[in-house]
Amino acid sequence: MKNALIKDTLREIKRAPGRFLSVFLIVALGCGFFSGIKATMPDMVGTAANYFEELRLMDMRFISTIGVRSSDVEAVKEADNVRGAHAAYSKDVFYLHDDQTLVLKCISFNSSLDDDSPNLMNKINVIEGRMPSAPGECAVEVKISSPDTFRLGEMLTFTDPDDTKRLTDTLENDTFKIVGIVTSPLYIGYERDPTDVGSGTIVSNVFLREEEFITNYYTEMFVDLEGLDEKDPFSEDYRKSVEVQGAAAEKAFRESVMQRYEKLKGDADEKIAAAEATAETLEKIIDMPQDELKSTYIEYRRKAEAAKQVYEDEQAKGRNALLERSAMLKTEKALKAVGELILDGDDENGKAHTEYRAQLEQAYKDINDAREQTGSVGEPEFYCYDRFKASKDYSSFEGDSRKIDSISRVFPVFFVLVAALVCLTTMSRIVEEQRSTIGVYKALGYTEGEILSRYMLYSAAAAVSGSVIGSAAGMKIFPHMIYSGYKMLYNIPKLSAPIHPMYMLMCCIVSVICVCGVTVFSCRRELAEHPGSLMRPRSPVAGRRVFLERIGPVWNRLSFMGKVTTRNMLRSKRRAFMTLAGVAGCTALIITGFGLKNSIGSVIDKQFGQIYLYDGMAVLNRRCGYDDIEAALSGREEIEVYSQAVLNEITAHTDKGQYTADICVFDRPEKLESFIVLSDAENGSRLTLDESGIIITEKLAKLLALHEGDDLELTDSEGKTVSVKVTGISENYALHYVFMLPGTYEEKFGEKAQNNVAFIDLKKGSEREAFRQGLIKDERFYGLSYQEDQSSGVKNNLDSMDAVIAVLIVSAGLLAVVVLYDLASINITERKREIATVKVLGFFDRETDDYILRENMLSACAGLLLGLPLGRVLHYFVTVTAEVDMMMFDRTLDGMSCLLGVLMTAGFTLAVNIVLHFTLKKVDMIGSLKSVE
Template sequence: MTRNVYNKNIRRTIFGSLGRYIAIMAIIALGVGFFAGVKNTKGSMMETLDKYVQDQNMYDYRLISTYGFTEDDEKALQKVDAVAEAEGSVTADFFSQDRDGNSIILKAHSMTADINLPKLEKGRLPEADNECVADSHFFSGKDLEKTIKITDENDADGKEQFTYGSYKIVGIVNSPNYIMKEERGTTSLGDGRITAYVYMPRGAFTSEYYTEMLLTCEKQGFVFSDTYDKNIKAAKDPIEAAAKERGQERYDEILAEAQEKIDSGQAELDSGRQKLEQQKASTYGKLRESKSTLDSKSSEISSGKQQLKTKRSELTAQQTQLTGQIKLLQEAITAAESPGSGVPQEQIEQMKGQLQQMQGGAAQIESGLQQISEQEKKLSEGEKEIQSGYLQYFNGKKTADSQFAAAEQELEDGQKELDDAKEQLSKIKEPELYVQTRKDNIGYDSFESNAEIVNSVAKVFPVFFFLIAALVCSTTMTRMIDEERTQIGALRALGYTRGKIMWKYMVYSGSAAMIGCVGGFLAGSKYFPYAIWTAYGMMFGFAPVEFYFNWPLALISLAVSLICSLGTTWFACRSKMKSTPAEILRPEAPKAGKRILLERIGVLWKRMKFLHKVSARNIFRYKKRMIMMILGIGGCTALVLAGFGIYDSVGGIAQHQYSQIEKYDMAAAFSKTLDEEEQAKIESQYGDQISNMAVLQQSSVDAEGGGVNKSCNLMISDDNRITKAVSFRTKDGRKIAYPKTGEAVINNKLAEMLSLKKGDQLTVKYDDTKSVQLTVSGIYWNYVSNYIYINGQTYEDDFGKTYDPTAAFLTAAKGTGVYKLSENLNKYDDIIAISINKDIEKRVSDMMVSLNYIVILVIGCAGALAFIVLFNLGNINLTERVREIATIEVLGFYPREMGSYVFRENFILVLIGIVAGLPTGYVLHKFIMSRIVVDAVSFNEIIEPASYVFTVLTVIGFSVIVDLILRRKMRRINMAEALKSIE
């Protein structure tokens, strides 16, 4: 036989048994496609993330200091050899409103020039300080040209952080700082949950300092690779040393500056005291001089008044005496001048002269009294002036006393301020530096674990695919070699070597495997990552998926494919080649019949029909075919059941969470503290619509344990009704007591991620730089989100904050619709926002669709595998029994009876395979679920009874389809050709 004839024989063998060839090709393509597709998905996801962080130049290190950073710090860090770029950024959280007027919390970032660049999706970048770009996962193109307002909910300090009161949205962006759609970090405002982010120019902020410093390293590497970790770790020490050195310099500068201000203030106070004492001495001296003058003048006036009084008394007495004398003298003169008095005229004249002298003296006395009156008037006027002087003196002294007392108080206050400043200066701590890497970014860190979910599936399922592929190849090639036994003997008799003959079948199976491998690898590498990334777009979706060709994986896939095909072919040929050509040319003797176990059960065996007995004997007679069939169908059944089990474990968590664990209907946020008075007010208005109301305070924090950092919700409540709103129970239903002071109850997923158990210490970080230690008093079962529950006293004692419950878990009363209650509550004056659990349940269910895509892929591929296995093994069975089928057809069997006789064995083997595959699928499901890890989600790890039914129906359905296809093939068998084939 020439080379051309040999090659033609190979081609005829391929095209003459095209069904078998395609079966090998399909089974290899399916196995390789699933393996390469799911395995490459992690690589594609990593390529996508790596390209994204490179394009947007995501930071390698993020530094936070309690003192902030200056431009000098930025320049100093830029000079570090390990640093490629260093750039300061300002962040600030503030209250705003969404489209419906609900209160939301936004995080504002300053635009940077080189690091952490936002990726523009729509619109443009800001050109003015009162413009911004907004989060694409909360805002949309419809929000362009709208404004974001800094509402009155912000306190004065909050408003003062910003240059303007509102900012116009000019663009929609994605940010490498927020890789996950739902994760936006925590804040000390409101309930601690940030809704979305915005980016603004540096001029939009009033801060003189940077709140964070972003750095990229000279040497990096592929995301999550050992090279990247090594390079980043090598850069940590010089970066940290430079940052601490600058921090110490700033600390010393601040201390020196503060001390200088204190010394200057003390000097001013001492100088003020000296000036005050001088002013007091001068002022009080002048006042004393003024009073002394007034006292002297007052004394003089008093003395003058006394003298005048004495003089007036003397003159008055003289006047009285003189008046009496004048009166007597006048009477005497009158008497002397009367006729008959006999008084000489001379004496009368003398008396008149005396009278005149006395009247002159009286006039002088009157003049003296008048002068005294004038002098007394002058003294009275002087006395008034002195009284006015005294009034001025006392007013002046009072004013001086008040002014000097105020000045002394001011000096005392200043001294107290200086003393406080000195005390505060002594208490000033050195700056605390917090060094974070990309892995401290929740979205970035969780990306690897989510990608690992797919990779973990790739570690399990392909093994089953390749094992089943090996079984199919082995069965197919063994049967083919048995059919061509005579041809092999003829080739041996013509002188062909064993290797040459074996090469023909190697080419047959190897070419089928190679074609299937190449096609499956290319198709799987493209479509699997695309489908899975589309599903994960609900969680990430920051960029289109990147495809890449993994040469090592391609070579591994090819090697495994060739081992499955060539290896099984070699084993099949090896046994045939041991015989001599004469033995091979003779037809192989039929296998000897043996009694089967069923025959020994006489009661049952006697009641069976003849054809049923024949089928039972055939099943156990061809043990290899039976084992192959059971293993193939069992493996497919296990894969299908595991797929349905994943769906059950994933799909039902939202319903369980919001009906059995979080038993309340809605969560409401209020602008006021829900004290007893406010609660009474709400209950008076809505008491007939609410069956339970538990008040609490919510915040977002970071929890640490076992070297892992996870973001979670801190729930603070002293309301005993909280246990009616939330079920604190273990998975087996045991009740957990609400935490006491210093304790915390956490959910099972958080405990698992942080490697915590009851009695361990939990580290809770809040406000970026502060942390507390709490004792885990209980771990309750929860499916969605991570929670830490504490009481109000713990919050006040350990966190140093006031317990002000502003939220409530509300359960609608029977007969009251949840949405109707929400509508009524929205009319309440102090309501801020309402979150309805039914809506959250729907969102969580939608998020789980990403895993459902993987489930669909698993079930679809498992179903296709089941179909190929059934078809191939059924086709082999049909081919093996062509003469038998032709014989019973010649004997007069109807087509329906022939079909029942031939395919009854297949159906029984399918049922046995299903029975063997169900427990295997249960174990496989358990293993897969242990490898699927999603932050903030705890899976149920159950397989619903319906899934067992669907699995059985799926495999039986494929069996029926194969049965129908092969029945048509059976009807096309040529009886005459089949019966003389042995000749």
């Protein structure tokens, strides 16, 4: 008997494949979308993690302002939790291409390290060609901004950015042949390290053998820590582990560099003292008699030569920061002059005597200058970064993957709910259509459990096959579609998209519960009846007046078809409701997709067009005084208005959590509105800073659940924590800021704010690139970034979301088509006898279409209207969920997104009606009117 039920189930699928296929497609589409979007984030992170593990990306990066020596590397290797460490050289160079001077960065690689060496990190990935193995060879990156001469076999000639120096003083060669096209795990995107030469932007990196560099000190050090291999490299757990386990390495690096600094400073002081002593001796020698001069000249000449050699050795070791001007060299010149005086025997020559004494006085002046410069040189600065801080691309990739994960928490769930709703309707209708078959089974003696198992098998087959196939296809298709958008930003290899059994199992369980659950419910209701009543059609619903009939002026003005349509819609409320709900859900999904695109895209216009008003921000040399910077800025004719300011990283925290923010203190608060607009996040009114507290940005306030009047604790880089009152919350979309007056800063932190940036607004028509290059050449500035540089980086980051949004919109559109077609097909199937009747009564095809499809159109129109407020709610929910900690999207739903969502759904409805026109034409009048008795 069971075999007969199974055979009959298979025959039913074969007899009406469209019905089975409709359930299968709805389940497959819902599960495929859900599992595909959910799998995208782990697939992207997993692909990147494997890439970084294969190329052994460093865990930490150390830099100091006096360079890195081999002794520093050895000291770090001895620290706890350090698996390996190595240092690298780098040099920024100029490359002339098409009459344009580009800045390239030459980076060393150590070819002598074996693959098994713990000190090998940041392995270079060869795309084409090979790595350099001989002098004069190089490997280059190729990206969008790279020159078209970056091809295998091309020759590149570089020059030193300093016109007074030759590049061959730093590199063995200045011309290199390209032998390889490569990528580096240090640079997975299109952001490169900042530079203080040329345009301030590095176009591309060039990799050279370590032997090509002549300098005796390294630029940076990379560290690989133990015990982190099993951790997700983008997780908070990994970040905290690096911070804890890398503390010993950071301490060892700082101590080693400080010891070297103290030694260098001590040696410099000794050399200056020796030069001063020599100058004093020379002063005595000049006035000595001729015979005595000859006896002492040889001895002092020997000492001077030795001192000069020591100086030159020290200078070669990178001690220019301490001995920028050589008092020793000037003193030696004076000694040479005295020697000439002795050899000439012209001690009576007053003119020569005056000339040599002038040279000696100049030597004294140079000694004093050297002493002042040595005293003004502060302690070295240290920069210790983890992966997130060392590479903007790394942190950007992590942020992008988390955006997708955020969207996958809401949008696919709502998507699945809409699909499940339609699927429930479809299965209940299928069971109702099988009333007579259920009656026959009961009459033949089948038990209720056996009959139920027949329909359970049918529904389970559709649910399981749809969920498995849909999930598998979704996890292979959607991640690749989304990742294709990110490939434009990152040079990570081909995406690895495995099947995630957990997501497939989740989809399968939910699908079986939904589809089989409604099957059980529907069958139980039918099985409660007697076999005889089941084998007869269900009695039609008793006709009754609809409420519109009681409104005479309205009802009397309706045409016949209008009255029929109204009665049919209100008579079958469930059918109308399901169409209404399906269309409303699909409309809401499409509106949300378009709205999300606009919410993300408008961030650029609002942040960099309405909030940020300044043209550029210059980074100041903090060793230069306030007046020095003021003189430099006021002397620039291109500048319309400027203001020095503090822009430092701090930690803002409450009992809700802690987040990193930038504290901004303008030296001239009255000029703040010229550069940054502070407007109330709620009503848009202008905010004013005062001594009573601070203004924070909106996203930070929401994360920490802060309101005006609340207290916020701030911790600076030195660990000092202060509590400040929040007096305003400002509209802002990118990053977190805390705005404070100089007086408030001094009161809270106990010291004056030390300016480190200058906000600049240029006059109209100014040559921006010429101004940047001129400012960079000034030693009082480290660099200048224009607002468009910042906005382009944010725009590239946000543009990567276009692929995600496109997938959302297309998927919502497909769901709308499937839902509309499925609901309309069920409507036609249920009313075949009614359709056949009106055809027999003489209705033409167009009139039959109006009779049936007009209900669909009216239900769809009502669904469109309901979808607008539903889309607004869903858009807000998805937008808030999709935001990352450092970014806030525009949460306002624009009218164009609503219009596009309505038009698309209306277009799908019309397309479905056109297809159903041919289905209505095929309805057999005679066959459909046959009695089932």
